[in-house]
Amino acid sequence: MLRLTDIKLPLDHAESALSEAILARLGIRAGELSGYTIAKRSYDARRRGAIVLIYSVDVETPREAEILRRPSLDARAGGRVVPTPDTTYKFVARAPDNLPLRPLVIGMGPCGLFAGLVLAQMGFNPIILERGKAVRERTVDTFGLWRKKVLNPESNVQFGEGGAGTFSDGKLYSQISDRLHHGRKVLAEFIKAGAPEEIAFVSKPHIGTFRLVSMVEHMRATIESLGGEIRFSSRVDDVLVETTADGSRHVRGVTLADGTQLRADQVVMALGHSARDTFAMLHERGVFVEAKPFSIGFRIEHPQSLIDQARFGPQAGHPLLGAADYKLVHHCRNGRSVYSFCMCPGGTVVAAASEPGRVVTNGMSQYSRNERNANAAIVCGITPADYAAYGEGPLAGIALQRHWESLAFELGGGEYEAPGQLVGDFLRDRPSQGFGAVLPSYTPGVRLGSLAHSLPDYAISAIHEALPAFDRQLKGFAMDDAVLTGVETRTSSPVRITRGGDGESLNTRGLFPAGEGAGYAGGILSAGVDGIKAAEAVALSIVAGR
Secondary structure, eight states: OEEEEEEEEETTOOTTHHHHHHHHHHTOOGGGOOEEEEEEEEEEOSSTTOOEEEEEEEEEOTTHHHHHTOTTHHHHHTSOEEEOOOOOOOOSOOOOTTOOSOOEEEOOSHHHHHHHHHHHHTTOOOEEEOSSOOHHHHHHHHHHHHHHOOOOTTSSSSSSTTOGGGGSOOBOOOOOOOTTOHHHHHHHHHHHTTOOGGGGTBSSOBOOHHHHHHHHHHHHHHHHHTTOEEESSOOEEEEEEEEOTTSOEEEEEEEETTSOEEEOSOEEEOOOTTOHHHHHHHHHTTOOOEEOOEEEEEEEEEEHHHHHHHHHGGGTTOTTTOSOOOOOEEEOTTSOEEEEEEEETTOEEEEOOOSTTOOOEEEEOOTTOOSSEEEEEEEEEEOGGGGGGGOSSTTHHHHHHHHHHHHHHHHTTSSSOEEEEEHHHHHHTOOOOSOOSOOOOOBSOEEESOOTTSSOHHHHHHHHHHHHHHHHHSTTTTOTTOEEEEEEOOSSOSEEOOBOTTSSBSSSBTEEEOTTTTTSOOSHHHHHHHHHHHHHHHHHHHHTTO
8 A cells, every 4th residue: 555645635625635636646547546544634724714634645556566666756746655554563472371470560541551451462461450440430439529529549530440541631642752653553442442433543633531431441341351350449559579699679579558469570560640659669669760850830721712713713613623722832031931731622620639638630521522611731841950849859749749739729728629810810910809701610619819829939930921922822812811720730740760671670670660650651642652562571571581
């Protein structure tokens, strides 16, 4: 097959226009086009009112060999014509008949889910340990916080089957380098589990929370049918590490919260970015952990119609465009960078705390993205140099998070309501007294006041400067009635459980840090890809007898 890229057509092109463009690009007749499939569809919205669709297609034609020999085709046509790449996933190993000990996977977010699935598909019969509950039970507990202000520290937005990504926009795109096409494996497994087939070709695929719930259950059933085992409400409180006479360290298993010990020579640490107690335990056990940068800020809400109009102009509302998103960044005078993060078109701001007495915000939307508000995190980058005021060592970033989350709890009134302020009042340094045209979506509720002291001064100053700059990029962004809700502190893990090129911990053999909590992913797709890589590393370790 041939892959043709960069085919540009008007937003409302006729159904036949794509095949006609393929014929023109290749210089062939209609009878010589055996068929085609869309590999990718994106859009260019830089010119509002003249939005262009951009296609990559995979084409079948009996003249393939001749076409590939044309030396000037790419330059003449303005796009590439190449052989369609093979994106089929290739397993790196198969489990031996005499499998010594079953590998363990700690955590069942996207990373752990795919680590467990691929290990099961290779015949290694993994055991997956998840501290939270199965996804539907977990949903009940999560709604308990949102609707009744009751937090379950072991079953919430952060902890439970599916991980934090289950209660999100379900974005399935990433900027990671993926030369081996592991991302295609993630998308293919999601489609098998019930995701819409369009996620294989649209440029910014998403699923939404409701679909993710049933998909996660389907993937769990697949893992179990292949010999894997999943244990819920099984928090890992310790790792068993053996130190040999030469000083080398090797993991030999884990201890659960109920005292149960499980022996294993390969353990995948697929932690979420909120597994703070597990980070502390690993640090105490001598596993190499280091502080890493992350970002803190607020959630901002606008009418989705405003964002649609600002991005798409007269073509706002077109079914192929859907609800508009945005991506903004501003480099501030104080040396900080402020940027939009985890933008959720037509979604809601959600309570995402995992510890009592703290407030954390996040964003979520359904597949339809048809709620009235758009929301995104507006966050300021911070580095380990900023953590010193909150503690020493690699876990100081966690102390920083806890400090500002606890203050947000107090500012919100002490019942998981979140502190908030209108953008106009924030920019004029005055407390907000009442809502305007934008009503916040966060439950348990937003308590208006001032956010001036809800984050470090450098972050407040940077966001204060960035909002008018964003308004110049996206008209209406700094509208007076837009709502800021605090605080967003879980943008990524504040630590990295450093690993080597073989996927293992730098100083503890058999321990495979992976995913968001280990500092190697940032979203559903990249976490799933890292889970696949962890599974491959475990498989190669086992067959090599390490």
